Structure formats: C-alpha cells, structure tokens
Amino acid sequence: MTDYHLVIDGATAEESWIYLDDDAALSDAPSIISLTRLKDQAYALAERSAPLGVILRADGLGKTDLGEDVRELAPFIDRLALIAIHFPAYRNGRGYSAARVLREEFNFTGQLRATGDVLYDQWAMMNRCGINAFELAADIDLATFQTALGELSGAYQPAADQNRGALWARGK
Amino acid sequence: MYRYDEFDHKLVADRVNQFRGQVERRVSGALSEDQFKPLRLMNGVYLQLHAYMLRVAIPYGTLRSEQMRMLAHIARKYDRGYGHFTTRQNIQYNWPALDEIPDLLDELACVEMHAIQTSGNCIRNVTSDQYAGAIEGEAEDPRIVSEIIRQWSTFHPEFTYLPRKFKIAVTAHKNDRAAIKLHDIGIVVKQNDAGEIGYEVHVGGGQGRTPFVAKKMTDFVPKAKLLAYLEAVMRVYNMLGRRDNSYKARIKILVHETGEEEMRRMVEEEFAKIDASEMLTVPQEEIDRISAYFAPPAFETLPADSQAFSQAQADDADFARFVRANVVAHKQDGYAIVNISLKPIGGVPGDATDAQMDVIADLAERFSHDEVRVTHEQNLVLPHVKLDDVKTVYDALAAHELATANLGLISDQIACPGLDYCNLANARSIPLAQEISERFSDLDRQYDIGELKIKISGCINACGHHHVGHIGILGVDKKGTEFYQISLGGAADENAAIGQITGRAFTEEDIVDAIETVITTYTDLRADGERFIDTYNRVGMAPFKERLYD
Numbered sequence: 266m267t268d269y270h271l272v273i274d275g276a277t278a279e280e281s282w283i284y285l286d287d288d289a290a291l292s293d294a295p296s297i298i299s300l301t302r303l304k305d306q307a308y309a310l311a312e313r314s315a316p317l318g319v320i321l322r323a324d325g326l327g328k329t330d331l332g333e334d335v336r337e338l339a340p341f342i343d344r345l346a347l348i349a350i351h352f353p354a355y356r357n358g359r360g361y362s363a364a365r366v367l368r369e370e371f372n373f374t375g376q377l378r379a380t381g382d383v384l385y386d387q388w389a390m391m392n393r394c395g396i397n398a399f400e401l402a403a404d405i406d407l408a409t410f411q412t413a414l415g416e417l418s419g420a421y422q423p424a425a426d427q428n429r430g431a432l433w434a435r436g437k
Numbered sequence: 438m439y440r441y442d443e444f445d446h447k448l449v450a451d452r453v454n455q456f457r458g459q460v461e462r463r464v465s466g467a468l469s470e471d472q473f474k475p476l477r478l479m480n481g482v483y484l485q486l487h488a489y490m491l492r493v494a495i496p497y498g499t500l501r502s503e504q505m506r507m508l509a510h511i512a513r514k515y516d517r518g519y520g521h522f523t524t525r526q527n528i529q530y531n532w533p534a535l536d537e538i539p540d541l542l543d544e545l546a547c548v549e550m551h552a553i554q555t556s557g558n559c560i561r562n563v564t565s566d567q568y569a570g571a572i573e574g575e576a577e578d579p580r581i582v583s584e585i586i587r588q589w590s591t592f593h594p595e596f597t598y599l600p601r602k603f604k605i606a607v608t609a610h611k612n613d614r615a616a617i618k619l620h621d622i623g624i625v626v627k628q629n630d631a632g633e634i635g636y637e638v639h640v641g642g643g644q645g646r647t648p649f650v651a652k653k654m655t656d657f658v659p660k661a662k663l664l665a666y667l668e669a670v671m672r673v674y675n676m677l678g679r680r681d682n683s684y685k686a687r688i689k690i691l692v693h694e695t696g697e698e699e700m701r702r703m704v705e706e707e708f709a710k711i712d713a714s715e716m717l718t719v720p721q722e723e724i725d726r727i728s729a730y731f732a733p734p735a736f737e738t739l740p741a742d743s744q745a746f747s748q749a750q751a752d753d754a755d756f757a758r759f760v761r762a763n764v765v766a767h768k769q770d771g772y773a774i775v776n777i778s779l780k781p782i783g784g785v786p787g788d789a790t791d792a793q794m795d796v797i798a799d800l801a802e803r804f805s806h807d808e809v810r811v812t813h814e815q816n817l818v819l820p821h822v823k824l825d826d827v828k829t830v831y832d833a834l835a836a837h838e839l840a841t842a843n844l845g846l847i848s849d850q851i852a853c854p855g856l857d858y859c860n861l862a863n864a865r866s867i868p869l870a871q872e873i874s875e876r877f878s879d880l881d882r883q884y885d886i887g888e889l890k891i892k893i894s895g896c897i898n899a900c901g902h903h904h905v906g907h908i909g910i911l912g913v914d915k916k917g918t919e920f921y922q923i924s925l926g927g928a929a930d931e932n933a934a935i936g937q938i939t940g941r942a943f944t945e946e947d948i949v950d951a952i953e954t955v956i957t958t959y960t961d962l963r964a965d966g967e968r969f970i971d972t973y974n975r976v977g978m979a980p981f982k983e984r985l986y987d
Contacts, residue, residue: 330681355475356558358598362675365595370710386476393594416455418447421588422664423716424595431444432588432723 269400273376275414277407278398282318282347297349300333303341311344318347320380323359335363342371350396352381361394368395368425388413395425438501438808439584439730441549448591449546452553456480457539464536479559479597481552482538486860491530491538492555493545497565497583497607498526498811502802505809507548509794515541520794522779522787524851524902525604526564526811527555531858553591558599560590560671565607566614567810570731571820573768576626577634578731579609582663585719585727589664596671600678600686603671604643611931616813618642618651618933619905621688622670627657635659640670640700641692644899648935649689652697654704660724662708665717669708673700734806734821739771743824746773756831758880759842764827773824775805777817777834778841778849782878783871786852787815796837804830814851814890816844846883847891847956848874851902855895855912856919862895864912864919869893872949877956886956888968892927905929907970908955909936910948921948923955925981926973937978940986951985958984 271278282295287302291310297318303310310317319341323332338348348367350360360379367373378398379391388399392414401410422430441449456476463473470484477483481492493508500508508528512520515537516530523529533541545551554562563583570578586605590596596603606615609626617623623639635657642651658666674688677695692700711717750757765774777797780786789797801809801819804826810818822830834840843849850873853859855866870893877883892906896913903909909924920942927936943951956969958981963972973981 331677331679335676356598357680358558358596359676359680361595361598362672365672369714369716386479387598390592390594390597417451417592419444420594421448421591422593430589432585432719435442435444435723435726 267400268403269380270403270405271398272401272407272410273398275411282316284320295346297347300337304337307341316346317344318349318376319345320349320351321360321363323351323357323381324353332357332359335366338367339371342367342373345373345375347376347378347398348373349378349380352379352383352387355382355384355387357382361390364391364394364396365425385409385413389417393420393424393426393428438499439496439580439727445549446546449549449551449553452480452551453539453542453546456542460535460539475557478557480538480542481555482535483556484860485531485858486856487858488532489535489538490858491533491541491552492523493528493530493550493552494555494562495526495528495550495811496562496587497569497580498567498813499569499580500801500809500811501548502798502807502809504548504550505794505798505801507545507550509791509798511541511544512791512794519788519790521785521854522789522811522815522817524813524815524853524900525562526567526813527562528811529854531854554587556602557597558602559597560593560599560603560605563587563590563605563607564615564620564813566610567812567818568614568765568774568820569609569810570733571767571772571774572610573766574611575609576628577609578728579607579615579624579626580731581724581728582624582626582636583607584730585664585724586667589667589717593671595668596675599671599675600680601683601688603674603688605667613929613931613933614812616902616905616929616933618931619644619648619902619929620651622667623651624663629657633659636663636666638666638670640704641689642933643687643689644902644904645687646684646897646899647690647693648899648904649693650933650935651689652692652700654701661718661721662712664719665712666704666708668717669704669711672707672711673703677703733769734808736769736772736821737823739769739823739825741770743771746824746827749828753828755835755840755842756828758884759831759840760827761884762842762846763844767821769821771824773822773827775819775822775827775830776812776844777819777839778843779816779839780843780849780874781838781841782843782848782874784874785867786850786870789817793837793839796833796839800830800833814849816849842880843883845888845890847877847886847889848883850874850891850893851906852893853895853901855893855901859895859900861898862912863897863914864895864921866893866895866901866912869910869912869921869945869948873952876949876953886960886969888970889956890929891952902929903927904935905933906936907973908952910952913942915942919945921945921951923948923951923985925955925978926970928970939978939982954984955981 295316606620625637639651763776805819852870856862892902894901894903905927922942924936
C-alpha cells in the first residue's frame with residue numbers, strides 16, 4: 266500500500282512501481298532507484314530486464330541545495346521507463362525545468378512523475394511541463410484533479426504539451 | 438495601445454473565477470490563511486500591517502482613459518478614495534475587503550486589467566519607459582516587445598515557482614528612464630549596423646540588501662530570438678538559483694557567485710539548445726499584429742512652435758515654471774509630453790485620489806490621444822498633448838492640486854510605504870518625505886538646487902530605491918528607535934550606480950538637517966551647470982562626510 270494515490274494520464278491507476286532504498290536488493294519488480302545508484306551500478310543494472318525508474322531529488326544535498334542535475338540522466342535516458350521528480354516544497358519549482366529538459370531536450374517518452382509537495386494549483390503547470398503522472402495526497406479525488414487542470418483554458422506560450430500558445434497560434 | 442482579443446479576455450476571466458472560488462474557500466474557513474497565502478499571492482493580494490492590500494498590474498505603465506477611470510472607481514467603491522502608484526508602474530489599494538476582491542477583479546477585467554504577475558515568485562509585470570512612443574530617438578516603441586514579453590511570461594508553466602520574484606524592464610532610448618540596469622533582466626531595444634532591430638540584454642541587477650548593477654550578457658539578440666534568449670536565462674536561473682536562503686535567491690546573487698563569464702557561457706549554451714527547435718521564434722504576423730497596436734496616434738501636422746503656448750508662459754509665471762520642470766519635448770512637432778507630479782509639497786509620494794484620477798482620465802481622453810502613463814518615479818504622464826492645449830491642461834491640473842512644478846527636483850522623491858503600512862519596515866518613510874518636501878518647498882530654491890533624486894526606503898529591502906538615489910535614505914531600527922542612514926552618488930539611469938553610505942545614521946530629529954547639510958555642501962562646491970550627481974562624482978564623498986560629521 267502506498268500513502269498516496271496515483272493519477273496517470275488523467276486517470277487513477279494502480280501503483281506498479283516500488284521505490285528502492287540504495288541498500289535494498291534489486292528484484293524483478295519495476296523499481297525506482299536513486300540517481301547515485303543509477304550512476305554507481307550502471308553496468309550491473311544493464312544486465313537487468315525489469316523496468317527501471319529513477320528519482321531526481323531536489324533537496325537534502327548540501328549547503329546551497331541545488332538538487333540533482335537533470336542532465337546527469339542523459340546517458341541513461343534510453344534505459345529508463347520512469348523518472349520521478351521530487352518537489353520538496355510547493356515553492357521549489359526547479360523540477361519544472363527538469364521536466365521540460367527531459368521531454369524537449371532528451372525526448373523522454375516514458376512516465377514522468379511528480380512526487381512530494383504537489384498541490385492543487387500546480388497540477389496544470391506541471392502537466393504543461395510534460396509531467397503525466399502525479400502522486401496525490403490520499404484525500405484528493407480525480408474530479409478535483411480534473412477541475413484544477415481545466416481552470417485556465419489557454420496558454421500564451423509553448424511548453425512540453427500540445428498547446429502552441431496564443432503568441433504562436435493566433436491567425437493560424 | 439494593446440487591446441485584448443477573445444483569448445486574452447478569457448484567460449483573465451478564468452483567473453478571476455478561479456480566485457473567486459479560492460476566496461470563498463478562505464472566507465468559509467475551508468482554507469487556512471497559511472494555505473490561502475500562495476493563492477492570494479498569485480493574484481496580487483498581500484496581507485499588510487492593517488489589512489489586505491491589492492496590487493493591480495499596469496503593464497509597461499500604459500493606461501487608456503477608461504482604465505484610469507476604472508482605477509478611480511475602484512478607489513471610491515472598494516477603498517478609501519485613493520490609490521497609490523508604485524515604483525513598478527502599478528497601483529496599490531490599501532484597504533479592500535477580501536470578500537469583495539473577486540468583484541473588484543471582475544470590474545477590472547471589463548477594462549482589460551488584472552492583478553496577475555504583481556506578486557509571488559514569478560516573472561512580474563514588465564516595466565518600460567514612460568515616454569515610449571512620444572520621445573525622439575527611440576529605436577522602436579519599447580512597448581511592442583514589452584507586450585510580447587508580457588504574454589510569454591503570463592502563467593509561464595516553467596517559471597511560476599522561481600527561487601524569487603523576477604523583474605524585467607525595457608527601454609529603447611539612450612536615456613534610461615526605466616532603470617533597466619537595476620532589474621533581474623534589463624533590455625535595451627536597439628538597431629544594429631544593418632538596420633535590424635534587436636536587443637541588448639543585461640542580467641543580474643537589483644537592489645534589496647545586496648545591490649548590484651546588471652551585467653551586459655549580450656550586445657544583440659535578433660528580434661525573433663528574444664524569447665528563446667529570455668527562456669535560456671530563466672532556465673539557468675530556475676535550475677541554479679539558490680533556494681536555501683531567500684536573501685540569496687535573486688538572479689543577481691547567481692550572477693555574482695557564478696561570475697559574469699560563466700553565467701554568459703551557461704546562458705549561451707542553454708540558448709543554443711532552446712533556439713534549435715525554433716519553438717520560441719515568434720511568427721512575424723504576430724509581431725506585426727502586436728506592433729500595429731502601438732502605431733503612433735493620428736497626430737496633426739502642426740508648426741514646431743505655438744504662439745499660444747509661448748504667450749501663456751509669458752503671462753503666467755506659475756505656468757512658465759510648470760513648463761520648465763514638467764513639460765518635455767515631443768518627437769512630433771507641435772506636441773509636448775506633460776508630466777503630472779504626484780509629489781505635492783507635504784503629500785504622500787505616489788498617492789492620487791479618485792477625483793484626481795477622474796480628472797486625469799478626462800484630460801487624457803480630450804487632450805492626449807486617450808493615453809496616460811505611470812512612471813517608476815511614481816508620477817503620471819500625459820504623453821501626447823498639443824502645445825496649444827498645454828495651458829488648458831495645466832489649468833485643469835492646477836484646480837485639482839496636480840500641477841506641482843517639481844519634476845526631477847528635490848521634492849520629487851520616491852518613498853516606499855514604510856512603517857505606516859508595511860509589515861517589513863523598520864522606519865517610517867512617508868512622514869520623512871513629507872518633512873523634506875516641506876523644508877525645501879520654495880520652488881526657486883528647488884530650481885537652484887536643480888536635478889536631484891532623493892529616494893527613501895523604510896527598510897533594507899529597498900522598495901524606495903535608496904541605493905540608487907543621488908541622495909538615498911534608509912530607515913533602520915536601533916533598539917526600537919528609528920534612525921536614518923544616508924547614501925550618496927547612486928543613479929538609476931544609463932549611468933546606473935549604487936550609492937555609498939556617508940557614515941553613522943541620523944536620528945529622526947536630525948535627518949532633515951543632515952540632508953540640508955548635504956545640499957549646501959553641494960551648492961558650495963558645484964561648478965557651473967553641475968547637477969548634484971556631477972559634483973558628487975567629481976569631488977567624491979570626503980567633503981560631504983566632513984561637513985556631516987565634523
């Protein structure tokens with residue numbers, strides 16, 4: 266059981282992944298590991314056939330706390346089926362840039378998931394940045410989520426979604 | 438001026454509806470103040486010392502008369518009959534009731550206004566030169582690119598939770614009236630040798646407790662590439678800006694700690710990646726569509742001189758003084774730019790009553806091609822007045838205490854709201870501005886002193902721009918008593934500089950005398966035609982220090 270419930274591509278979904286601590290043994294289950302482990306055990310992980318995911322952490326990494334660098338994922342992108350972006354506080358918007366880099370620069374097509382302090386008013390923005398899976402607090406239902414996505418009807422600027430943005434779409 | 442299309446209207450309407458729901462949840466108690474805070478801050482609603490405060494965006498400081506009339510109406514209906522124009526070309530209302538704010542926002546939306554981008558750690562409302570489109574010598578009307586930036590940055594999904602707030606200013610003139618080098622990003626619209634329009638981009642300026650003048654990141658970004666370049670700067674900042682300490686979170690600290698060269702390299706690298714997709718290259722048709730809104734108004738062909746204008750100055754000494762201080766040459770023969778000072782002697786800098794706003798709206802409609810501008814020095818401008826009409830405009834202004842002839846003079850001060858309103862302040866700013874204004878109320882003396890910019894902040898956050906005042910005054914709190922520190926030599930124009938502190942701070946009783954000492958030191962030392970800042974730059978701090986602390 267998880268302490269969150271999951272929305273993938275706008276629908277509630279069963280969790281099929283497990284988060285693995287760095288010292289926990291790898292199994293055949295789809296597993297989300299740390300960036301450190303991904304880099305340290307790159308060769309061993311290559312032997313494994315089960316789906317692999319990684320979590321990009323945004324804090325707890327030292328004095329100025331810049332979080333992990335999304336571009337360190339570049340060599341591993343083809344092997345990853347899921348990338349979870351950690352939002353340590355709703356105010357910390359570093360992960361929005363990470364999401365866009367993954368989708369637009371690395372053309373990552375797997376599941377891009379938001380975890381951590383992920384609130385109502387951020388879902389739509391995250392969605393526009395290419396995040397398609399959300400770990401929601403247990404008391405939030407799908408209808409609330411859908412409402413939040415629909416509150417702002419349009420966008421002025423392109424991002425990682427299909428919306429071209431009014432500056433580009435007008436007159437087309 | 439830019440007019441909303443269906444898309445713009447719908448976006449603002451959606452936002453008001455969304456906020457209405459949030460306010461209802463707050464009023465019913467479903468949301469705590471803590472949970473409500475980030476939501477209200479996304480909508481320009483602050484909680485101040487005494488009440489909620491609403492900040493309304495005036496993009497690049499340009500208003501139509503119907504918009505000014507709406508601001509007057511809001512002051513009357515939802516506030517106590519006045520509004521406060523800010524150093525970011527916005528207007529603040531100090532006393533709205535929270536449950537009425539959604540209705541207030543609905544009314545604003547009727548005239549294409551809102552409170553978006555006026556608070557929170559997003560890209561804030563873009564500011565520009567108040568003389569845009571009226572002054573001779575612009576590469577292009579800076580409001581064109583300002584509007585494009587406004588749209589691109591509105592609800593930008595990637596940059597809504599930045600490390601800190603982010604301010605962009607634009608000028609297209611060699612004389613910088615928008616203080617672009619003191620912004621997170623400052624843009625100079627310019628023409629290259631091939632005659633193409635592009636942008637010089639400065640990054641990392643700012644005030645607050647660690648002031649910096651921005652560094653020039655690039656000399657020329659071609660017109661079509663600007664948004665890609667800006668997005669590159671923003672992405673570097675969003676990924677590497679510090680979030681561990683809010684005082685070190687502005688981009689100026691990143692530029693300072695990273696170094697100008699390395700910052701430039703990172704921005705260039707990011708720019709190349711973003712630009713490769715050409716996704717952010719604005720289509721020419723859209724640039725043309727927006728540009729058309731800023732085409733010059735239908736000016737009449739008039740002689741360069743006006744007999745009526747000259748005669749009125751000869752007949753009326755007060756009018757002649759007003760012209761001398763507040764009226765600026767227009768690019769179009771037979772027209773003038775008329776500045777309206779919101780710094781009456783002894784008044785509150787930047788405040789205007791509902792009746793005054795209505796008068797200004799009427800004058801704009803009748804005499805200024807429907808336009809009013811707000812300046813970052815907290816004054817207003819009628820940008821397109823026929824010389825023949827200046828006297829009529831002046832008389833109407835004078836009848837409503839709006840004809841103070843002190844633009845750019847010692848009594849034309851910037852002051853933050855200070856301890857009278859703000860919960861961050863250490864000291865009062867407004868009463869001090871009023872005292873200085875009273876002390877130097879004699880206009881002849883003000884003209885004799887000449888151009889002088891006094892800027893007053895009630896705390897180190899520097900909302901009153903004290904770092905860049907020719908004379909800056911900073912309120913500090915020492916064991917519960919208000920003290921004032923003086924700095925000299927700051928400038929917010931094209932020669933932007935951070936002022937130097939004179940020495941120990943002065944008490945509330947002594948500060949105005951100390952300012953007087955600084956002034957007499959200048960008048961004693963000045964060479965012919967030297968402004969205060971010129972004399973200071975020539976003689977340096979020493980003589981001032983000597984006279985202040987001997």
